[in-house]
Amino acid sequence: xxxxxxxxxxxxxxxxxxxxxxxxxxxxxxxxxxxxxxxxxxxxxxxxxxxxxxxxxxxxxxxxxxxxxxxxxxxxxxxxxxxxxxxxxxxxxxxxxxxxxxxxxxxxxxxxxxxxxxxxxxxxxxxxxxxxxxxxxxxxxxxxxxxxxxxxxxxxxxxxxxxxxxxxxxxxxxxxxxxxxxxxxxxxxxxxxxxxxxxxxxxxxxxxxxxxxxxxxxxxxxxxxxxxxxxxxxxxxxxxxxxxxxxxxxxxxxxxxxxxxxxxxxxxxxxxxxxxxxxxxxxxxxxxxxxxxxxxxxxxxxxxxxxxxxxxxxxxxxxxxxxxxxxxxxxxxxxxxxxxxxxxxxxxxxxxxxxxxxxxxxxxxxxxxxxxxxxxxxxxxxxxxxxxxxxxxxxxxxxxxxxxxxxxxxxxxxxxxxxxxxxxxxxxxxxxxxxxxxxxxxxxxxxxxxxxxxxxxxxxxxxxxx
Numbered sequence: 001x002x003x004x005x006x007x008x009x010x011x012x013x014x015x016x017x018x019x020x021x022x023x024x025x026x027x028x029x030x031x032x033x034x035x036x037x038x039x040x041x042x043x044x045x046x047x048x049x050x051x052x053x054x055x056x057x058x059x060x061x062x063x064x065x066x067x068x069x070x071x072x073x074x075x076x077x078x079x080x081x082x083x084x085x086x087x088x089x090x091x092x093x094x095x096x097x098x099x100x101x102x103x104x105x106x107x108x109x110x111x112x113x114x115x116x117x118x119x120x121x122x123x124x125x126x127x128x129x130x131x132x133x134x135x136x137x138x139x140x141x142x143x144x145x146x147x148x149x150x151x152x153x154x155x156x157x158x159x160x161x162x163x164x165x166x167x168x169x170x171x172x173x174x175x176x177x178x179x180x181x182x183x184x185x186x187x188x189x190x191x192x193x194x195x196x197x198x199x200x201x202x203x204x205x206x207x208x209x210x211x212x213x214x215x216x217x218x219x220x221x222x223x224x225x226x227x228x229x230x231x232x233x234x235x236x237x238x239x240x241x242x243x244x245x246x247x248x249x250x251x252x253x254x255x256x257x258x259x260x261x262x263x264x265x266x267x268x269x270x271x272x273x274x275x276x277x278x279x280x281x282x283x284x285x286x287x288x289x290x291x292x293x294x295x296x297x298x299x300x301x302x303x304x305x306x307x308x309x310x311x312x313x314x315x316x317x318x319x320x321x322x323x324x325x326x327x328x329x330x331x332x333x334x335x336x337x338x339x340x341x342x343x344x345x346x347x348x349x350x351x352x353x354x355x356x357x358x359x360x361x362x363x364x365x366x367x368x369x370x371x372x373x374x375x376x377x378x379x380x381x382x383x384x385x386x387x388x389x390x391x392x393x394x395x396x397x398x399x400x401x402x403x404x405x406x407x408x409x410x411x412x413x414x415x416x417x418x419x420x421x422x423x424x425x426x427x428x429x430x431x432x433x434x435x436x437x438x439x440x441x442x443x444x445x446x447x448x449x450x451x452x453x454x455x456x457x458x459x460x461x462x463x464x465x466x
Contacts, residue, residue: 008254140186156232206237224251294364
């Protein structure tokens with residue numbers, strides 16, 4: 001099996017071959033930190049973390065860079081609204097971003113470079129473009145000459161003439177051509193600024209990623225990722241800037257995840273239908289959020305509804321119950337024989353299914369199907385009067401391999417019950433012994449109301465929190 005990745009640049013699946021065997025340089029465009037991240041931001045966060053995880057599982061060392069845009073028009077406006085300055089806004093929402101990552105069970109990237117901490121290299125990058133004739137200054141602003149870069153439109157498959165025709169209104173007269181884009185913005189009175197050869201100002205949006213990707217990962221990335229909305233103009237402009245300087249491809253593989261819709265409508269501020277990750281985390285388990293994001297192929301659109309989230313929650317609970325029941329069953333196992341060839345072959349089949357789907361352009365929905373095949377096998381074993389400890393251990397070992405990347409189950413030790421709940425559980429045990437079924441059911445309902453679910457199994461009672 002070889003990993004195949006759908007490359008946006010070629011519009012085909014290609015075998016993934018990193019520039020240096022065993023090492024991957026991956027850059028994903030991160031958030032503009034002027035507000036809490038929403039569910040649309042969460043999709044690339046979760047998906048590209050999964051890409052990183054699978055690459056590491058298959059033996060690669062991944063240098064994973066996700067930038068922070070910590071200065072732009074949105075941050076300036078937010079600072080004005082809050083009566084503070086841009087750095088304070090950025091710090092507030094970077095901290096919130098990391099809190100959401102932790103809440104989703106996602107490790108930090110290898111690096112999270114910030115625009116404000118890399119200003120000298122951004123200015124130097126713009127200077128190189130000016131010196132090579134790919135950029136020009138006018139009135140303190142610096143613009144990129146798109147007409148000079150012959151391959152402009154290569155990623156988004158847009159024709160420059162068509163782009164020119166589509167630009168009808170609001171053209172900045174300081175531009176040589178309407179499709180030119182800004183690299184450096186002259187500061188307006190009262191705005192945050194940095195000194196440059198063209199006067200006080202700050203960088204445009206596109207230039208930051210070109211400069212930081214080159215600084216942290218080199219001239220050519222193995223993988224550049226982001227949302228579908230970034231194909232044009234952001235990633236297109238990145239290509240033009242970087243390749244004008246280096247003469248090399250900015251990335252060998254371009255990956256873009258699809259949009260998220262809310263109840264079959266486009267998510268937008270005008271509709272007021274955005275869903276913040278911090279709010280989503282307060283309603284659903286992180287495993288359910290991750291399941292929801294990975295249950296549709298990353299290149300396809302994803303529709304968020306309360307029903308789909310409830311389905312996701314039920315699905316992860318089903319898997320968690322199978323894992324928990326297997327672990328519980330180990331305490332009552334009476335045999336420990338070698339696993340049969342047929343059982344071993346079935347586990348190998350599930351393992352192969354998982355890897356085949358992940359290597360087919362990270363087909364996480366079908367990889368999750370392999371987990372449900374595992375769940376069916378686990379439940380079949382649990383129905384046996386006497387289970388084999390060796391088979392249970394083999395099942396749990398396989399589950400650990402499959403879940404290590406998908407991470408739709410978290411092995412968390414149960415919280416300690418307080419004395420009152422412990423007393424009720426013991427009382428229910430005694431009620432059942434004396435066949436006082438009404439009281440036993442009454443206690444079950446009382447515990448359920450407090451978030452404690454009881455399960456009566458052949459090996460004894462077990463409990464879990466909702």
